[in-house]
Amino acid sequence: MERYFKDNIVAIVTPNANGPIGIIRISGQESKQILEKIFIKRSKKTTKNIKSRQLCFGLLTTSIHDVFDEALAVYMKGPDTFTGEDVVEIFCHGNLCLLNSVIRKILSLKTEFKIRAAEPGEFSKRAYLNDKIDLTKAESICEIINAETEDALMLSIQNTHGKLRLYIEEIKVLLTEILAQIEVTFEFSEEDLQVIGEAKVKDILIKIVDRLTTLEQGYEQTVILERGINVAIVGDVNVGKSSLFNEILLEEKAIVTDAAGTTRDIVEGSLLLDGVKINVKDTAGLRCTDNPIEKIGIGKTNDLIKTVDIVLFVIDEPFSCEKVKQKIEEAMLSIDKTIIILNKADILFADADSGLIDPLAIKAYTDAMSDVVVVSARTRFGLNEVINKIKAQIRDKVSRTCMVHINQRQCLKIFEVKERLLKLLNGTQLSFECDREIIAEEIRISIDTLDEITGAITSDDVLGEIFSKFCVGK
Ligand SMILES: Nc1nc2c(ncn2[C@@H]2O[C@H](COP(=O)(O)OP(=O)(O)OP(=O)(O)O)[C@@H](O)[C@H]2O)c(=O)[nH]1
Ligand SMILES: [Mg+2]
Structure with a gap:
């Protein structure tokens, strides 16, 4: 444990990208002296001393010759700090070259101070070792x-x-x-x-x-909650899986064509429903084929089916109950996690006169097939019902009572x-x-x-x- 208290550590604490502000943090006994070496406080007042918990404006030295940046810096005397040690934070322009050159400058002071680059999580580790936080807090x-x-x-x-x-x-x-x-x-x-x-x-x-x-x-x-709920769209070729996938995500992500066997790889996208991340996966259509590439795609679909939480099983013909059951069995789907979707309602249930979807014709079918959701990926008819069914399954899986992050x-x-x-x-x-x-x-x-x-x-x-x-x- 001793070693944690002897040396000072430094790191950039803002993301590894250019941005408006970049922050550098130093923790350790010599933080203040290190700051004083690289930062010249500029103040109208006479006092030049850097005081604890006082934000100072000044000039920051870099490792680049003659380059100084205007910056703010604060020194916080321990033990009432995150790590429990003396801590310095420097707020300068968020350019990575600049931030790295300041870090290089600080590390070059290692002949005078015990300073080194911080390891991943080391500020939190020091906080834990100095009894500022317990392990559950550190992990959180x-x-x-x-x-x-x-x-x-x-x-x-x-x-x-x-x-x-x-x-x-x-x-x-x-x-x-x-x-x-x-x-x-x-x-x-x-x-x-x-x-x-x-x-x-x-x-x-x-x-x-x-x-x-x-x-x-x-x-x-x-x-x-962390990985989200995995939903696969599965069915025969050309039934409109990719069209449905795109409509659910509101994005033209998967390729849609009238050629059977268009999708081969698993195409993925995500959305939030009731605060839960839903990972939607479009798959290769299931059929017997000699095409070796398509075969690989179908193999991937079969593997995926076993691992996902919900399957949207798409058909594009108004099959009977027995036929739907048979198809679900053939695809080796567990009925508990399957939502059956009859797609292409715009052509299957079109009114002879207007050409529009006829709700009465749909009702006649769904009266006998209550578990089937009728949709049209083309017109978005029935899409809300699909979303509601997914939400109902989320409610079953994510009980919000007694929740604790483990x-x-x-x-x-x-x-x-x-x-x-x-x-x-x-x-x-x-x-x-x-x-x-x-x-x-x-x-x-x-x-x-x-x-x-x-x-x-x-x-x-x-x-x-x-x-x-x-x-x-x-
Ligand atoms: N009329 C109508 N056509 C649709 C509908 N949904 C999809 N289609 C058409 O059906 C054809 C196949 O659509 P895809 O979305 O590529 O079907 P898929 O199931 O992904 O096909 P594969 O990837 O080959 O397995 C395309 O020509 C689509 O435009 C729909 O709701 N109504
Ligand atoms: Mg497809």
Whole structure:
């Protein structure tokens, strides 16, 4: 741990691109002296000293000969800073050449100061090592930066306020209660044991397992919120899959032609529905073919079908119930995740006189085929109904009650504890009377595992892995 406190680190904290403003951050004991070497405060007042938490205007030195930039800088004395150390932030023009030349200038001071470039996530790692934040908060910072939807953002922000830590602390309190119940029995004779604790211990264990299950569900929700819901458009060739894909995305993304077998690769696009990211995938039409390229495309479609959350299965003939069922079976689709779409309503249900879609003709068909949504990709008829069906499936998959952002690492620890406790609850070999020491030990290990989530206990390797996922400057 010592090494973290000895050297100063520097990084550009704004994105790796040109922009209006660029920010450079330095953290470490010598931050202020480093700033004073590269920044000349210009002030009408006589005082030239840089004071803590006072934004100063001045000239910034670069590594380019004779080039100075006008900039603002602030020095914040620790420990009330993000990293807990002295921190400097410099706000200059957001040109990457300029920012890099300032960094080079700062690093060139390494003969005078212990200064080096920050590793990914190192500012957050120092904040954690200096007890400014716990591990759930550190991880949520990275998750906030990467959140793509409002829900994912909201949940990550809640963890910076300690939502997950609180859940974990509550479970730890319950486990500690059990430990106390068991430890108290160490004083008693075998006959008294039944009376003292077993029922209560089991009750608390059941309660904890319930809470851990809720947290595991939180992980499933997190995955959906972060990666979105995957929707594949599948069906025979030429039924209008690509046309539908383009209309759903409101973008001419996939090629549409009247030639059967136009689409080969999977074409992807995304949109937000009810705050959830929907990844729509257009696929190669299913048919028997000798064309080797098309065959590869159909292979990709078949692989994709197995992994997506929702399939929009498109037909362009008003088939009977049995025929639709047969086609779904042939395509090996699970009916639960399939929305059947009959496309080309503009020609299939055209009124003889006006040539327009005849709602009565559609009603006659859908009365018998209630699960089929009739649409026309050409006129956008029925498209809202498709969107509503997708939204209904989202509601099934994303329950917004009891949501907490859980990442994979945290979920694995939760799973580990749940498995351990379930073994205690269901284990036939262990008896409360004879194996109190073993049970107590299992509870202690469970508490330690939960501590690994909040970071109360952790190893250098785990820390290295967590923070290496961060971007430089965070
Ligand atoms: N009249 C009418 N024609 C449509 C409709 N949707 C698609 N088409 C036409 O049907 C033909 C095939 O459309 P695509 O969207 O390329 O069909 P696909 O299912 O992607 O075809 P493949 O990629 O070859 O499997 C094109 O000529 C489209 O203009 C529709 O709703 N009404
Ligand atoms: Mg296509």
